[in-house]
Amino acid sequence: MRKIILSTVAVALVLLALNSNRARPAEGGQNNSSKEYQVKIDNFSFSPSSLIVPVGSTVTWTNQDDVPHNVRSSEGQTLKSPVLDTDQKFSFTFTKAGTYQYFCAIHPKMTGKVVVQ
């Protein structure tokens, strides 16, 4: 029974993904398919600190420092990762165009931005 539910969910997710792909060209004239991007957290900084991605992209932050960090929106609540200890990751899919400024709320000197277009 569980398997059936899971595969139904999987099918639904695939359909959703297909729908959003189909909708994208109408949104901003972009025809890039959604992509995966990586941001490394290392030496108390985000790298790259500025990232430009198409709508629908997923960005994954990986903490490579010996101390914990997090990823929080500078304004608002869009990005709100849990505490990331060494080697822990946090992913977020950007579904709307815009500039997303963020910082590490533990070490607020660490800042970055994702520009979604």
Place this chain on the structure above:
Amino acid sequence: MSMKSSLKIIEENAHHGPEADGVDRRGFLKCMAWAGTGALCVIKGGVLSSYALGAAGKMHPDKMMGELSFVQISDSHMGFNKPANTDVAATFQAAIDKINALPVPPAFILHTGDISHLSKPVEFDTVDQMLKSASAKEVFFVPGEHDVLTDNGQGYLDRYGKASQGGGWYSFDKNGVHFIGLVNVLNLKAGGLGTLGHDQLEWLEEDVKRLKSSTPIVVFAHIPLWAVYPEWGWGTEDSAQALGYLKRFGSVTVLNGHIHQTMQKVEGNITFHTATSTAFPQPAPGSAPSPGPMKVPADQLRGLLGITDVKYVEGQHSIAIVDSSLA
């Protein structure tokens, strides 16, 4: 700077001793990279003299004895297990042993934050349990940013903040000295430094209003209340306003942690001091790409960790600060 050369500088300063007239800014800058070496600092009327621990041993005991003696420990980071120190419980125990070996048992302990590494209850439990074996039973805490990683610090406040004001700040009096514990690790803003915030500043202004200007003040908080190195976030945005409320007092001592090394500065009536960590050292400002944990050879680690012993002599308005390493 090597430990040997920092010791030399302290000895140089000791030569100037109490005869030195006022505070030589260059001298203090030179003192700034003390790392784990023992130093005795005697402050009288806002003027600080520093001595190597060796020299302190030859001092008249009256100068070192006080009516009130307490210990500052900091940055125990319980739960940390990376190469810079894979056994922070062992070095924390060494700090407690050091406290228990002091010739004059301290009246209490101040912990200036980063008690835990990841704000986990089990990390706080371990520290609380271990501190039960300390000669001083009373411990006063302020949080570090590592203690408030979840729920905006609610876990910390539930455990340590019962007697405090809303956000964890509080004050108390011991032997005529007024102690103020401040919180500067909550609600941090992007790109900024430590923050006290409006509510706490208002409380502080009110808290010290009733005190005579001759009352010695000891302020303790996690992030330094002076701009040690803003590029690494080592400072507090609104500390100037807080210190403004303390300008009229004859003797103000500010004790901080966060930077895992000892530093000292005097500005008018205010003496600033940061303590070493009991867990791992951090690099001197700007000497590394980032302020992350510093891996040193195993036989040097304990020389860079330590405790701070503080003595107050009633009637003389002087506070002596002695840093000693765990080595």
